[in-house]
Amino acid sequence: MSASCPPQSPAVPKTEIAIEGESPLLAATFAYWDNILGPRVRHIWSPKTEQLLLSDGEITFLANHTLNGEILRSAEYGAIDVKFFVLAEKGVIIVSLIFDGELKADKNTCALSIILPQTELSFYLPLHRVCVDRLKHIIRKGRIWMHKEEVDKACLEGSGHSIISLLTTEIIPVMELLSSMKSHSVPAEIDLRDTLLNDDDIGDSCHEDFLHKAISSHLQTCGCSMVVGSNPDKVNKIVRTLCLFLTPTERKCSRLCRAESSFRYDSGLFVQGLLKDSTGSFVLPFRQVLYAPYPTTHIDVDVNTVKQMAPCHEHIYNQRRYMMSELTALWKATSDEEMAPDTIVHADETFTPNLNVFQDVSHKDTLVKSFLDQVFQLKPGLPLRSIFLAQFLLVLHRKALTLINTSKMKRKSLRNLKTDLDLTTEGDLNITMALAEKLKAGLHCFVFGKSFYTSVQERDVLLSF
């Protein structure tokens, strides 16, 4: 990987994590800028493997590198900046999140980094946003934690719950996520024969209406869905079918279901297959679902139900509120018990989100309906259906782009916009809006002219036109 580097003294504390399967992550580090000694590595997490991929000295050398240029950092206090390195000379890629934290009674620049081999660049890039979003949130909590510790005059090592243990609660899931993606990610190119679109007829594998609802809702929630079921093959077939409607990069950020035992739900993946346990249920972490960048469609292949979360802008609003309540709860916490990572959410009772986060798909569309009606009329086994699918996706993207361009010029013409673009059916508008929102974040609020509407309010607005 690289030439050996002299180890630092004293030795850096290290946590070795046992990961099931292959871990593409070489190490994770937490480093800070010591005002006397310069960049210092505080902690190293590395997967437990027989073969030593990177020595501690090398890891320390790399981690220090991420902070070297930050002596000039002029970011606003509280900002979390992301740096990304591809160091061909060392054969590694490093993702570093730089932030200000309070350590040893001083304000320091800190860096939480993950290190991967350079060969994993194309594997990692589609997952960059997922990893960064998750690490950013744990850093937000970590900053409050560090601040409180300083206020309490508790030294870093002496505290019952150090910053390291807090960070560990997210580092391990990120490592597991990357490991699971290594073995079960959906390939960029999907063979149509592995999907429901290869059936002779629309109702062959699943009920016609179920498939229509699933795809329609999947598109309305920006291509973000979870597929739950007891039969892994059935789940994976739906996963692949839904992934047909994503871009190759988004597919690489989707995960198939594991046959032996289910993966845990991972926030931020586009489509993921999840296996029910022996009791026929799957425990879904509310917080994780809410922290996903897009709303999610919940598809149960056992009972053929499709439910969806609120539209994107409403979802983001709920997400931010929940994040705020979580951070506020941590800020207010007075005891170690309250600050324990697992109990943080429960401590807050001021914010009560709607429990019915998943609701029935109420918006009917014509786009997906006619697509499905038509695609099954083409002979299966030939590439005809692939071509027809590509045409459908091209139409969707072009509609979304036209919608974006139209909105750019004239924000208050929603009715005209619907007529001009032939989006008078509510479901069609939702699908196009979701795609447009994915392409241009913030478009929904801009078009509706209000930063936040609940979906009910939004419907009223639409009807009033």
Add this chain to the structure above:
Amino acid sequence: MITSPDLVAFTKEDDFGDSYTELDSLPDEFSVPLFSHDENKNPWSKTSFAKFTKDFILISEFSEQVGPQPLLTIPEDPRTCGSFDLNYFSLRIMSVDYQASFVGHPPGCGYPKLNFVEDSKVVLGDSKEGAFAYVHHLTLYDLEARGFVRPFCMAYISADEHKIMGQFLELSSEFSKASECLKTGNRKAFANELEKKLKDLEYTRTVLHKETELQKKANGCYSTQAIEKANELANVEKSIYEHKDLLKQITSYPNRKIKDPEFLPYEPDNLFNSAGLDQDQMPNSFNTDDPPEDSSYVRRPSYTPQFIKAKSAKCFDKRLKTLEELCDVYFFNQTMEQLAQIEKMFRGDLIYISTNQIFGALLKKQKITNFLFEDYEDHRDEVERDEYCQKQNPCSAAEPALSEPVSIEDYTSCVETVPIKLDQEITDEELQEAEHTESSPCDVTRDNSEEAIDVDIKGSISSGDSIEVLGTEKSFLTQGNLIKSESQPTLLSPNSETLRKKAVSKRTNSEDSIEVLSTTESHLPEDLRATYPSAIHEEETYLDDSEDQMYKQALTELGREAGPEVQDIELFNPQETTEVDSACCMGQEGLVFEEAMPELAQECSDNGVINVAPQSCRQGDQALHVDFSLDDTSYAPTEGSPGVLISYDLNSSLLPEELSRLNTDDISDSNSFMSASTSSDRTSSPFLEGNPITERHKKKAGQSALRFIRQYPFAQQAIYSLLSGRTLIVLGADEGMVRKLVNALSIFLPNLGKYGEIIKPWLTSPFQITDLQNWKLIGLHRVASPMGSSLLYSLNRYSRYISILDADHKTLRCPPYRGTFVSKLADHRTQIKRGSTYFMHIQGMLTQLSSTVFLYTFCHYLHLPISCDEEESLVVQRRMEFLHVLGFTNEDIRIIEFLAELLKQHYLQGPGRGAAPPIFRFDYTSSFLYKI
């Protein structure tokens, strides 16, 4: 189902607003913004912090004298960077050596060792400044620099953080190319510098040697001066060794790197064609077999060695070499060009860059329909790139064969392009060779291909085992000649000729080749068949009877499928016996056509006057020969049917009157039609003959199209004509106005071709009926002269087959349109204001149309009888019902049928084969005169 313990805590129903105040207790520095997007914030607005107006590229250096410093920006305009502090940013991006590795004297090594470090790539941001950057670090060599290295970086700076990460791979790839170019030039310059230095050192050694000898003679061997000289000499000797070693290292670099599978050596384009390239700017090749000592000395002017001190002074007052000097002028300029390209490539909003990439990937998957409405260049390039990639990487090419074939063409033809020399005498051996060159992956899909042929295109001409020439250099040229000669060669500028030639020369992968559809037992030259028998005169000799019969069958098959109302006129070769349907003759006033004779056409157009007097319709046109393939059984005229000949209501008696009126108008009002919708500015017309039509052209045309549909209430009828394959003539006195209208309408035209071959934006001479096959949109010059009258006479004569948009009088004569599709496509009430947005809207609608056409064409049960005894009429009825279910009625069906026919032809002939449909078809439909 959702049984998370997380949910247990939340049982209280509450409005979102109530708990809002509780969240205020969290200090801002620890909170997250609740509203990610402000109510009034435009999602396109840049971050308020950014102090620069648009993205730019910055080149910085870590100078050993002054530290990090910006060198130049691309674009150079200082307004681009605004008040952005380049010095500070350079300091930030260059403050860390990301390529830290050893240079100089490694332990145990007597000589300095060059370390060829890999480039590092860093993405970083300055959230306070609102600047985010992709930074590409590279190291250049300089003999006078400390450790011989000069660290540089090239940074792409943007205010959009997502853009940088979203396009990381693309940025990385492009900057790596630029870096490789820079480094190649640097290695050359470094080697040259070493050579010069070596010459100096050798010269110095000679001088010192002489001086030492003199000293020895004068003062003896052990005198102080003699010892000093001897030491100096020894230092020079050592220095020579060191420099020779360095030279060896630098010259052996490419050879070492080539062994690295990921190394892509820089290959300059048109290296020796570059104008103004001095002899000494020519890049040397660095190869151990061809050492620079030989090559460079020959090329460069002789160098006069200088005496140097053995110990070179490393002082800080020396002038460091500029980047240009470090990298050789040629390579420096090449890199600057590349960087300028990169800046252009990534300019603008991320959504347009990313959607273009998505569109590209999707268009690649639907190559079969792209010819209808998509940008020709895009999908053509894709095809060529694919072919190239497959040649480059046979492993990757073989992969799809194992899974589902990527495109439908794989099934039908398993096409493999075999470049050949295009002589008329194509020998059997050559063809056999061509066959043998076919790679085995074709065999993998052959079963599928045969199945597809059997099922999809029953009776198709490409069935069975045969070799087909789909298009050749000759056929292309012949067609080109026909087009030129039949119209008005004088109008074609020399430029367009040059461009055409250039275009032809670039088509080595397509037209200049034989495409082998599948293997065959026997493939005689007689098997070779031209793509456009009506247009390619010379190649008709290849058609033997059996081939001809097959071709006819295929066409008849296609004609039959086109529906009862459609009547086809097919142009066959002249040897064929003319079949004239008497019923048709009555209706058509006995038109008898034969294939266009180039000589005759030449004669007609050379002097701009028709020399051969047009025959009356009843007498038959001697110049043309027609074969009506009207199916009597399917041709059942009904009331209101557009195909009914009786309903043809073009009042011919009015035509001479109108003709004279038009002429009078031309004289009296030639300048009175400067309407708001058009202008007569000739230079503003973006459509130029001979130039490839790009999406940019089309976007520009979108504005004209928008204006057209707003100002002409009969715009839908005009567009319907175009979409249904009926030639539309835009008639006008003012060239600018006509060209603008042609340009506006061109975006609705299917099968436009790369160069818009089916458009004649400005025609000043009379046209022939065969021109109507080649051109689907014609701008016709209305002139008040004898030529003008003959021109209008031809217009009058063929007016039953064409639609005429009179730009001067704002009238349109064409069949009526009562469908719904075009109404949505060209709604004059549309609130879309911008031409580019309207073009996007049109693109979306036309993609939808292509999709329907594809479905209609490839739905097997629509075209084949379900049972053996099912009548054709039932199949036709099924097709009609199918289109009705899809929401297509009346004239919309004609559009679908026409486009489906085009698609069939394209499918049979293979992708990228010319522009005009081989079937010459007219719809005998009532025309109406529309006025504003």
